[in-house]
Amino acid sequence: MTVGLVVVSHSRKIAEGAVELAAQMAPDVKFYAVGGTADGRIGTDLEKTIAAFESGLTEASGDGLVVLADLGSAVMTAESATEFCTEPDKVLLADAPLVEGLVAAAVATQGGALAAAVKAAAESVRFGPETAFDAAGSPPSQGKGEPAESGEFELINPMGMHARPAAKIAGGLAGLDVEATVNGVDGTSVMELMSLAVGQGGKLKVEARGKDSSKAVDYVRRLVEQGFGEI
Known part of the structure; x- marks a missing residue:
């Protein structure tokens, strides 16, 4: 696969659950779930998010990473992590509903789509x-x-x-x-x-x-x- 998918959530369980669901449709895709604070509370963690980005850029991504986040501060954390990671130009933040957007992105990635097309697939999903x-x-x-x-x-x-x-x-x-x-x-x-x-x-x-x-x-x-x- 040429694209890695990252989920940034306020909850570890939500991030891992969304990845678990999407992985059923895209078994060959590399996913990275980031959720909760370092001490296990609800919230977001900049260092954990940067670490996930770096792992994705190293392990899964030839073309880039596509990132989906659940709520406003998770989006801001993802934006900040993008600025601090080693290849910010390869990190694309998708404005999409977390679960449906992730599933659409996963299927597109499984099919061989490049990062821009994967992001577009996620963003094409309706919000309601x-x-x-x-x-x-x-x-x-x-x-x-x-x-x-x-x-x-x-x-x-x-x-x-x-x-x-x-x-x-x-x-x-x-x-x-x-x-x-x-x-x-x-x-x-x-x-x-x-x-x-x-x-x-x-x-x-x-x-x-x-x-x-x-x-x-x-x-x-x-x-x-x-x-x-x-x-």
């Missing part, structure tokens, strides 16, 4: 389900004319749509120049895709608009045909 609807309360696929490309695919993996398939779809689509929906929900949102609760034998309808429409539909088709690597 309400953003998947327009001002009139309609899903994004409505009121925008016919999609440039579309496809409907039957799920063959035994568990259907759960966290890992949702993360693979969202992470891949987030790295493309496309607006894509799956069964009417935002194709870059792990949580919205999971909420579809489509089981084995059910179908995913992909509609895509934008430059990479064909790539987006083909990407989902290949994932479905391969059973998301679960069969």
Whole structure:
């Protein structure tokens, strides 16, 4: 892998839990969890964060590190750590929701994306389900004319749509120049895709608009045909 992923949280358990979840979708990616103070309290620690950055730059990163943080002071700690580390130009801070952003970044990294694309994948994830609807309360696929490309695919993996398939779809689509929906929900949102609760034998309808429409539909088709690597 050419990119390392760092999580900076006020809580050690949150940082480690987010990494544990993302690692299920991206087993080859190097993660670094930084959480809590040196004495085990809730908070952030500049020295621990710098140490994580240096470890990532040494062990995992040919292209750079992408960093996700949970709250404001964690962001400030990450920014300060960037200034003090040996290669600040290789550290990219992503403005993204911690869990969904990390999962999207992990899937993009697993797929071989470089740091800028990994950061973009994390930042493409929506901050809340309400953003998947327009001002009139309609899903994004409505009121925008016919999609440039579309496809409907039957799920063959035994568990259907759960966290890992949702993360693979969202992470891949987030790295493309496309607006894509799956069964009417935002194709870059792990949580919205999971909420579809489509089981084995059910179908995913992909509609895509934008430059990479064909790539987006083909990407989902290949994932479905391969059973998301679960069969």
